[in-house]
Amino acid sequence: MIYDVIIIGGGVTGCCIARTLSKYDLNICLLEKETDIASGTSKANSGVIHAGYASPRDYIKRQLAIRGNKLYTQAAEELNFPFKRIGSFVVALEDNQIKQLEEERKKGIEDGIPGLEVILNKEKIKKMEPRLTDEVVGVLHAPTGGLASPYELTFALAENASMNGVKFFRNRRVVKITHQEYVFTVRTLAGEFKSRNIINAAGLYAAQISRMLGLDYFSITPRKGEYILFDRNAIQLNKILFPMPTKISKGILVCPTLHGNTFIGPNAQNIPDLEDISTTTSGLKEILEGAMKLVPSLPVRSSIRNFAGLRAVPEAYDFIIDNTDVYGFINVAGILSPGLTATFAIAEKVVEFLELLGEKLKVKEDYNPSRPKPERFKDFTKEELDKKIQEDPTWGRIICRCETIPEKEIIDAIHAPVGATTVDGVKFRCRPGMGRCQGGFCRPRVIEILSRELKKSYEEITKRGEDTNILIGKTKDFLLNQKREGSRGK
Numbered sequence: 001m002i003y004d005v006i007i008i009g010g011g012v013t014g015c016c017i018a019r020t021l022s023k024y025d026l027n028i029c030l031l032e033k034e035t036d037i038a039s040g041t042s043k044a045n046s047g048v049i050h051a052g053y054a055s056p057r058d059y060i061k062r063q064l065a066i067r068g069n070k071l072y073t074q075a076a077e078e079l080n081f082p083f084k085r086i087g088s089f090v091v092a093l094e095d096n097q098i099k100q101l102e103e104e105r106k107k108g109i110e111d112g113i114p115g116l117e118v119i120l121n122k123e124k125i126k127k128m129e130p131r132l133t134d135e136v137v138g139v140l141h142a143p144t145g146g147l148a149s150p151y152e153l154t155f156a157l158a159e160n161a162s163m164n165g166v167k168f169f170r171n172r173r174v175v176k177i178t179h180q181e182y183v184f185t186v187r188t189l190a191g192e193f194k195s196r197n198i199i200n201a202a203g204l205y206a207a208q209i210s211r212m213l214g215l216d217y218f219s220i221t222p223r224k225g226e227y228i229l230f231d232r233n234a235i236q237l238n239k240i241l242f243p244m245p246t247k248i249s250k251g252i253l254v255c256p257t258l259h260g261n262t263f264i265g266p267n268a269q270n271i272p273d274l275e276d277i278s279t280t281t282s283g284l285k286e287i288l289e290g291a292m293k294l295v296p297s298l299p300v301r302s303s304i305r306n307f308a309g310l311r312a313v314p315e316a317y318d319f320i321i322d323n324t325d326v327y328g329f330i331n332v333a334g335i336l337s338p339g340l341t342a343t344f345a346i347a348e349k350v351v352e353f354l355e356l357l358g359e360k361l362k363v364k365e366d367y368n369p370s371r372p373k374p375e376r377f378k379d380f381t382k383e384e385l386d387k388k389i390q391e392d393p394t395w396g397r398i399i400c401r402c403e404t405i406p407e408k409e410i411i412d413a414i415h416a417p418v419g420a421t422t423v424d425g426v427k428f429r430c431r432p433g434m435g436r437c438q439g440g441f442c443r444p445r446v447i448e449i450l451s452r453e454l455k456k457s458y459e460e461i462t463k464r465g466e467d468t469n470i471l472i473g474k475t476k477d478f479l480l481n482q483k484r485e486g487s488r489g490k
């Protein structure tokens, strides 16, 4: 079969484009190299939906972030992913920084960002965010700044796109693309796909994909950002806190999450390796020192995890979204921060580009923009829960005690459209293993449930796909075999 559109890459960009295009009468598929979607940059970032003032005015990413921020309200209603506008502060610690805050405010207001204000009254600032350092002299408050859970958003987008007919193929690393008579042939490590159009949303690998068609007009450098995550309720913040920005980054922030944790980070370090998400002693020290300038009372001993994400940084430091010289091949590359914020606006741009290519985009009669809200134990009243447990006892079996996740939520995550097939897939969809013990207690039970629901052996269940097996056999079988071999040798 020849698809109308193939999307390469199942991060937030590819999945948002898939969901946006699923509205139209098109045959679409998405190819992802990993065992799950949301396995790249979209898994590990700050999750901040920026107000949009932070990029220079002549950058496309500024316009798309401002528009993208606005599109979140409707998208969150339709797709039911965690999202909240809690507002952000850029924190000035010296008097001479106030001028810069005033300039950002003025430009931001002119560009249509609502509610931006510079607050100089310390008492008012501390009332809005009591944890902020006493050294504060002023803040730029952006009430439209918010938080989204980036991977839960990506899953929601994929589920809705799948409900509307987009085919998702995971474990399909694209290795070669050829183009003949207006049809692309896309070779993956597991089969060939044909399409009239390709959208390259391959994140860190977008330059490599582009080069497969001889288009080498940009390159991508990975820039690592490390984080420290604190235990739920160890500290409560009201606002997203940014320091004054540097030339290459928005700086190290102190930020609440939508699940009640707090994190600090990221730093910014160019690295050569597209897969290196290790954390480093020097990096963690850097973010701790940076974050403590904003919140000196950080609960350092309550850290439960360190992690890192990689930004896909192009030379020009701006998004590359264009119809290329190869007819039907659209690059959506260099989607560094604020790519999550801009995602719905980026997808709108892709629609424009497809129209420019002459695609007649007709809205499907049965298009459904809504993705049902996943049912959560913590959202039910006691009476509702009693009823649920009577109807289905898996609601009453708590698998993850740190996060209070019952078996039913895990089963639902596995059987959702584009559902979980790995331990991490379950963890990122419904949180078992996200709490204080980091899966120490619940992981064996999650493996059991995955094995039963997917009809696979325990040994076939992996952490996150190929080469991440957790179990290699039964301990007793192993010992018995060793004993037999030993006695044979005697």
Ligand SMILES: Cc1cc2nc3c(=O)[nH]c(=O)nc-3n(C[C@H](O)[C@H](O)[C@H](O)COP(=O)(O)OP(=O)(O)OC[C@H]3O[C@@H](n4cnc5c(N)ncnc54)[C@H](O)[C@@H]3O)c2cc1C
Binding pocket: 008, 009, 010, 011, 012, 013, 014, 031, 032, 033, 034, 037, 038, 039, 040, 041, 042, 043, 044, 045, 046, 047, 048, 049, 050, 172, 173, 174, 175, 201, 202, 203, 204, 205, 206, 209, 224, 225, 226, 266, 309, 310, 311, 312, 335, 336, 337, 338, 339, 340, 341, 342
């Ligand atoms: C440290 C950090 C902090 C950030 N903070 C924010 C923030 O607070 N707010 C914000 O708006 N943005 C933020 N961003 C930016 C945001 O995370 C990115 O813009 C966004 O996640 C990019 O998504 P993507 O889909 O383009 O890339 P990815 O999520 O990397 O997706 C690309 C996908 O393509 C797949 N792929 C690659 N090669 C192939 C191939 N050959 N075949 C098939 N599939 C392939 C990959 O496996 C991957 O799943 C941050 C980024 C980082 C790193």
